[in-house]
Amino acid sequence: MIERIIVHTLVSGGVFAILAIGFSLIFGVARVLNMAHTAFFALAAFGTFYLLSSVVGLELAVAPAIIIVVIIVGLLGMLVYKLVINPVREHHAAVLLITIALAMIIEEVLVWRFGGQNRTLRFLVPGSVDIFGITIVNQNLLTLGVVAAAIVAVWLILSKTKLGVAIRAVANDTEIAGLMGINASRVLMITMGIATVLAAIAGVVMAPLTTIVPGMWASPLMTVMVVVIIGGLGSIKGSIIGAFILGLVSAVSVIDPLALLRGGGAYLNMTFTLAAMVIVLIVRPSGLFGTLFEEEKL
């Protein structure tokens, strides 16, 4: 019982964490609220399914398929940023609308080309192991390992490389960074690429653990928004902590809904998580670790 909750918390918390880091990164650096973030997640899950299954007759091995999907989705994210998001970056309402429209386009194209039926993918790695008497399927271990590696990689990029310094400089002050010789719009595009790659990785490792449908972006988007609001928009540490809090909530509600919530509990679950977000927004808009920019204060 308790060990199932721990495993579920770690796995769903980890996936939420890399989704939320990507979402938070692009907001923190470019001030872009990317509502299409989880649409890239869905796209990656679809890509994994079709490269691995026999439907389109490719049936690649697992490792090349994953790499191809992540690279293509990442490039697509950069292309989309360059073409449609960058021109309207200054107007937050326009950004929200454009990215929602992008998510709609991705969903509609997926329905159009592949149909809206449910799909399930076999586990990427078979078998299971026993740790301290708990049986964990290898897929969950792979997910955890990939998530941990991705988080460490992002942290290394941001803190140790020249690119990371440039990204943080642009996040701090785009104009001054431009004066210091940083090509701000290219740095923003690369940041968007990193964020999208994170979403794609989440999609790849989540594909075998969930049902793959074109509309699978909406519900994670809500969760990710709640996570980054609780953790603080723009803060990576906050995103990780918020993700594991939400992972615990989802683990408890999936495995043993409280007696009160049985039946329609899943719906009230959404109401309660959103209520938590609203309360955080009202009481402490910057979240646990975020910073509020001067022009957004009242």
Add this chain to the structure above:
Amino acid sequence: MLRRLLKNFRYGVIPVPGRVIAVVFFLFLYLFPVISGHPLYMRMFLFASIFAIFAVSWDLLSGYTGLVNFGHALFFGVAAYTTGLLYKFLGWPPSVTIPLAVLAAVAAGVLTCFPALKLRGPYLSLLTLAFPLMLLGIVMFFREYTGAEYGIPGLPSIAGSQTGEYYICLIAMTASVLIMWKITDAGSKYIRTGLIFHAIREDEIAARASGINTIRYKMLAFAIGGFFAGLAGALYAHTQGIVSISTLNLTMSFQAVIWVIFGGIVSIYGGVVGVYTLYPLVFLSRRVQSLFSTMQEALPNVAATVPLAKILEFLRELAGRPYLVLAVIVILILLFMPEGIAVWIRNKIERECPRCKLSNAAWRRTCRACGASLR
């Protein structure tokens, strides 16, 4: 009285092409049941009227004051469920439940306003986005009262016939749009709200420094927005005959935003143009699709027509996905015509006199009132 109206029409409407188009458009809508009365198109224009109220109320709240509300469906859904529940459990007629539903929507607007006063920018948008979804969860939970995904069916119609419904909704639309136009008219000598809403959007601190109680006016904007969105929601429930969860979901909120942005934000008439252009697009997608298939069948079966047939096949499939077309249109409009299509056209066909600020047709060389040169 009549002579003054005629004089106004002769000198105030005829010389300005935008106003002529508006008058012709409303004449067309009012005469449509007489000219054609085709039930399908009647239904289309009926819903377009209701959604026009909804879209323009979003423009008044979010376009003018800059409080970008991404959960406008809250007011629509609250009103729809209020009138539905009152009918289901108390059996009251629409003439009683619709006003009560509108009041409930105003209350929802004022309640949303309290947390919204503390936030701005993307934070406000995220906050408002959450409210209709929270209510949706509650509606799904109390399924024995709300019917969850089956909704509350069997609501009575507001009029005996389709023509009656059509005229009630059309008159409600005309009246609402006129009232909202007057409220937001920044040049008015009698009502200051329009000017103050503009001031709040442009620089709230400066507005406060000039002695305007901005909090009161923001609350007013939420209340007015809620009022008209609620009116639209209640009318929608009764013309559909059913209250369903679609009144509360994300698509409903975004549609209002999409319509207004397409037509032109901060203009009132932009929302009307947006709804009457885009709603038929979605409504008639099946018809367009069958039109394409008949065209395909009519093609002679020779090799030269193969590319044409492929194009038709593509268009037919595209017509089956109206929301895809809608999303692409939204992106194109935001990138290349951010002021909206109605405002863009108006700027093409009208020119403001630099001296007396009157609108003139773009093809005039001199102002129609003061004779100043327009070039």
